[in-house]
Amino acid sequence: xxxxxxxxxxxxxxxxxxxxxxxxxxxxxxxxxxALTALLILLAMVVVAVAxxxxxxxxxxxxxxxxxxxxxxxxxxHWFGTDAFGRDVFIRVIYGARYSLFIGIVTSAVSMxxxxxxxxxxxxxxxxxxIVMMRVMDSIVCIPSMLxxxxxxxxxxxxxxxxxxxxxxxxxxxxxxxxxxxxxxVVHQEYVEAAVACGTSHREIIVRHILPNCFGPILVDVLMxxxxxxxxxxxxxxxxMGIQVPAPEWGAMLSDAxxxxxxxxxxxxxxxxxxVLTSLCFNLIGDGLTDALDPKNR
Amino acid sequence: xxxxxxxxxxxxxxxxxxxxxxxxxxxxxSAGSPGxxxxxxxxxxxDIAAYNHEIGYDRPMMVRYVEYMKGILHGDLGNSYKSxxxxxxxxxxxxxxxxxxxxxAVCFSALIGIPLGVLxxxxxxxxxxxxxxxxxxxxxxxPGFWLALLMMLLFSLKLGWLPTFGIGTWKHYVMPVAxxxxxxxxxxxxxxxxxxxxxxGSDYVRTAKAKGAGPGRIIFVHVLRNALLPVITSLGMxxxxxxxxxxxxxxxxxxxxFGQAILTAIxxxxxxxVLGATVILSLLxxxxxxxxxxxxxxxxxxIRDNLG
Numbered sequence: 242x243x244x245x246x247x248x249x250x251x252x253x254x255x256x257x258x259x260x261x262x263x264x265x266x267x268x269x270x271x272x273x274x275x276a277l278t279a280l281l282i283l284l285a286m287v288v289v290a291v292a293x294x295x296x297x298x299x300x301x302x303x304x305x306x307x308x309x310x311x312x313x314x315x316x317x318x319h320w321f322g323t324d325a326f327g328r329d330v331f332i333r334v335i336y337g338a339r340y341s342l343f344i345g346i347v348t349s350a351v352s353m354x355x356x357x358x359x360x361x362x363x364x365x366x367x368x369x370x371x372i373v374m375m376r377v378m379d380s381i382v383c384i385p386s387m388l389x390x391x392x393x394x395x396x397x398x399x400x401x402x403x404x405x406x407x408x409x410x411x412x413x414x415x416x417x418x419x420x421x422x423x424x425x426x427v428v429h430q431e432y433v434e435a436a437v438a439c440g441t442s443h444r445e446i447i448v449r450h451i452l453p454n455c456f457g458p459i460l461v462d463v464l465m466x467x468x469x470x471x472x473x474x475x476x477x478x479x480x481x482m483g484i485q486v487p488a489p490e491w492g493a494m495l496s497d498a499x500x501x502x503x504x505x506x507x508x509x510x511x512x513x514x515x516x517v518l519t520s521l522c523f524n525l526i527g528d529g530l531t532d533a534l535d536p537k538n539r
Numbered sequence: 540x541x542x543x544x545x546x547x548x549x550x551x552x553x554x555x556x557x558x559x560x561x562x563x564x565x566x567x568x569s570a571g572s573p574g575x576x577x578x579x580x581x582x583x584x585x586d587i588a589a590y591n592h593e594i595g596y597d598r599p600m601m602v603r604y605v606e607y608m609k610g611i612l613h614g615d616l617g618n619s620y621k622s623x624x625x626x627x628x629x630x631x632x633x634x635x636x637x638x639x640x641x642x643x644a645v646c647f648s649a650l651i652g653i654p655l656g657v658l659x660x661x662x663x664x665x666x667x668x669x670x671x672x673x674x675x676x677x678x679x680x681x682p683g684f685w686l687a688l689l690m691m692l693l694f695s696l697k698l699g700w701l702p703t704f705g706i707g708t709w710k711h712y713v714m715p716v717a718x719x720x721x722x723x724x725x726x727x728x729x730x731x732x733x734x735x736x737x738x739x740g741s742d743y744v745r746t747a748k749a750k751g752a753g754p755g756r757i758i759f760v761h762v763l764r765n766a767l768l769p770v771i772t773s774l775g776m777x778x779x780x781x782x783x784x785x786x787x788x789x790x791x792x793x794x795x796x797f798g799q800a801i802l803t804a805i806x807x808x809x810x811x812x813v814l815g816a817t818v819i820l821s822l823l824x825x826x827x828x829x830x831x832x833x834x835x836x837x838x839x840x841x842i843r844d845n846l847g
Contacts, residue, residue, distance in 0.1 A: 376553055380558045384562065384783075384820075385783020385784065386783065388786075388816070388817050392817055395566075395805040395813055475684075482802075482805065492682075495684065502688065506696070509689075517681050521676070524676055
């Protein structure tokens with residue numbers, strides 16, 4: 242077989258979908274033991290977080306006061322000890338995963354969607370719309386993110402809704418910028434020009450031809466953003482501006498533990514480990530995915 | 540260069556308007572009105588309305604915004620709802636603490652992060668490289684306040700080397716600065732490593748090698764200069780970010796800075812103070828970015844030509 246004929250056959254095989262790009266990326270990803278472990282730990286966490294809602298009773302076991310058992314060091318009955326109100330820290334840490342995972346995933350997903358809408362439309366249409374939009378996004382970036390979040394929480398009120406909206410507002414500008422630059426790279430490729438020449442509609446070109454080719458790098462950013470959102474949400478709660486005690490949010494638990502740091506340091510250890518482990522998992526998966534998406538690894 | 544500077548400065552004007560307008564609009568949706576904050580919770584609705592009318596709070600938002608902007612141009616950020624004092628007089632005494640904290644943090648992060656990143660890139664795949672990557676990934680996943688708590692636990696409560704709370708000696712600054720500097724150093728090390736690796740693989744390095752330049756000369760004369768250019772911008776950004784992010788370190792270690800003032804103001808619904816602090820820090824951020832862009836343009840003719 243001549244070289245050219247072989248090439249042509251390969252191309253035909255690709256067009257027929259014989260090498261699925263998603264499968265290829267997964268194959269690469271699977272070879273990375275660290276990222277794979279992180280993914281498994283994270284999946285376990287999600288399962289535990291969902292299950293904890295059915296296993297534990299919120300009013301008695303999670304927030305219920307139990308003065309008889311207060312401030313016990315970690316022991317066989319209470320693995321992570323009990324807090325100043327006699328609540329089991331292990332149950333609270335497990336239950337807390339629900340808040341952090343929910344906030345992290347929801348805010349990142351929504352910010353990504355908004356970022357894609359803004360970024361892709363800017364890159365695609367260009368012109369004055371692009372300039373104005375990007376100017377606004379750049380201006381939001383100039384407001385220190387912690388301050389913007391605090392200001393938004395001050396207006397929206399403390400609690401779940403406030404945190405989520407504040408986090409979305411601070412992460413959308415970054416996403417729009419990234420999506421815009423990724424899409425700009427793709428827009429000038431020949432297959433897009435070909436689609437334009439065929440008279441395909443704007444919506445169809447963006448949804449069918451451009452976005453699928455930007456999906457990998459965008460997904461990496463979403464994963465990293467989940468880690469950032471989880472940390473930011475716990476920081477807000479620690480400052481007393483986020484999820485309010487007695488809800489077992491990790492940041493709020495650490496805020497409760499701070500005055501007792503000298504005598505009962507274990508109270509400040511476990512929720513912190515939970516935050517670090519969760520965000521580390523997202524960061525590691527993002528890192529692994531970056532490597533897996535690298536065309537050099539195919 | 541002159542033309543570039545002028546253009547760059549003119550570009551800032553719309554951003555200033557957007558930022559101030561946005562923060563003003565957000566804050567004016569706040570639940571607390573000047574009357575309700577100043578007169579307390581026992582005041583009647585009529586008293587609050589009369590108070591708001593007296594200071595002109597019941598006018599349309601746009602009118603108040605224009606007035607606010609006029610004030611800003613004269614350095615007047617309005618008065619606190621709570622204490623009636625000018626916001627600038629309330630915030631200014633708090634500024635040096637925050638500024639010192641952010642400046643020290645950015646200096647230390649550069650002192651730690653840049654050499655580590657350079658070494659990691661030069662000795663790629665060595666223990667040092669892997670160690671830097673692992674530590675920076677972990678540090679990127681630790682929220683600042685927990686890092687602060689852990690340090691407090693170890694250095695203050697277990698070892699008794701450093702004070703936990705307050706301000707006064709240099710010892711009070713060690714842990715807050717470390718809280719801010721360590722994650723920032725980790726980020727910097729990763730970034731320097733990447734830009735260094737890119738520069739090391741470029742054509743001019745091959746040319747230099749072909750001309751017989753030694754590894755020391757290549758790294759210090761050719762690679763570092765090019766690799767550190769983006770780092771300058773990143774240092775500026777992290778300094779500005781640290782000014783805002785210092786809230787957490789200030790809160791944990793009880794430093795009377797901007798962050799504490801903001802948190803107190805939020806709890807008291809003292810909107811002008813929150814607004815003023817946000818506006819000051821955002822404008823500062825823009826000024827720092829302007830400075831960084833000008834430095835970059837001075838060092839790199841390519842950027843100048845793109846805009847000039």
